[in-house]
Amino acid sequence: MAADAVVALVLAAGRARRFGNDKRLAHLPQRGPLLAATLASLRPHFGEIRVVVGLEDDPVHLGIAKDVGTIVAETAEQGMGASLAAGIRALSIESQAFAVAVMLGDMPWLSEDTLALLCSRASDRSIVRPFYRGQGGHPVLFGRCFWGSLEQLTDDEGARSVVRRHGADCIEIAVQDPGVVQDVDRPWDLDGARRNGR
Template structure:
């Protein structure tokens, strides 16, 4: 599968996983992989550049990034919620003068997203477009944000993420129907691993 230089991935892994009860990134799947490693593996071929967004003093996160061959970005405000982590990550991309046309916000606890879905999202990317995958009319993740939305993303101040930004820019939303229930499946609690078919 060809990589595209147009889209970078921000893989969000700075949350505290309070509902899981431990560091869910390290939860072992039936394949022997960790949850985060499985998610990272799915992104391997779609993006030419991937960044793992982690919290301050997160040595396990740094080791996971190194093991996967991805860069790590520190989100100083990760403790305030997903939106703040996204803002920190995008602000750092802007500081680094990334020349990408779009970025994908990938949740680190979604190992079932198909590689074909990532490829389809990348193919639909455009600087003025927000690309969201839908499965049977249900919206899922990851969501791609064109370059035009990066400044607004870097100012996010809502713990739930970028939902309000998407609502405010409905004219730019490009729903992409995919045959992939994995875009709806994340892991919040240990029991969710069974729901994904891992336990």
Template sequence: MNVIALVLAAGSSVRFGADKRRATLADGRSLLAHSVARARAVFDDVRVVLRAGEQGEDFGLPADCRVIVSPDAASGMGHSLAVGAGALGDSQAQAVAILLGDMPWIESATLRRLADASSASNIVLPRHAGQQGHPVIFGRNFWPALGLLAGDEGARAVVQAQRDRCVVVEVEDAGVLLDVDTPQGVM
């Protein structure tokens, strides 16, 4: 598998009311540490985008987990995604899986299946019960477009502009839809 993982975790957790990345799950790990561990179980290279002044240790991430700092994280997910995509230049991967740091329940088998469907020239979208989910995997050909993103929209514009290059993978894994927006969602 020649896919790198980029975990976006530079958001401000406004709806959560506190820093949800630090919220503790039942196994004692932080929400972010759990999400990163899920990615590391499948992908050899996992990078995490954090806000300026933060370090992986702040969230219980492994010491060898590469952190990318998003200085303009407050301006929206697009900025963080652009910084993350810009930091992939040293990777030989053919695709990048964009994971969200608040989605800790995606199954390893699902991540493998999505990665297996990826190539340098396509965008892989998981769909469960008729709804598009995460992660989205972008072939290397689309990395320059990701590097131009700004604002709070994320990569939706890239996906919409490249509909003919999208591959939808139907999955039985509800984890591709489940994120944590409130403290009750951590339970």
């Protein structure tokens, strides 16, 4: 499936309390704020990108480009599952995509080859997951027939329960890309990236 048939949904409504301040604005060398860098890495692969934000978030302040749509998750404080459900409900109405690539807003290190590979394996009836050295990562691509299940999520578990229920429909792809498992939970998660100029 072509990448333009897959919409990217970036979850960025969390306040990141473990980080100590708003990690979405944490600076990456030569790449700018963390969330903006993540979105820039997705832009070449997705004709449609949507970002889930919280009620009090200002997209301009977060560095979200004007041509990137935002979806407000009114119950974002309930956790990632609630944010994902809000995003999927909006996409079900507004997007014609066959699949959605669910992405976290603090993962700017994915390789272009990985994104292209995942999109090439997507379909409306499959769940595509990248694995790096046996560890599951992001983005996870959900075919449209699973969107109804994603809309029902309410807690902080995210989409794991949907993946478990539909194991027979999962395509697991081993990649040599640590970027699929590298996110930012605490300030020191950025230290290596800063040292390496990433």
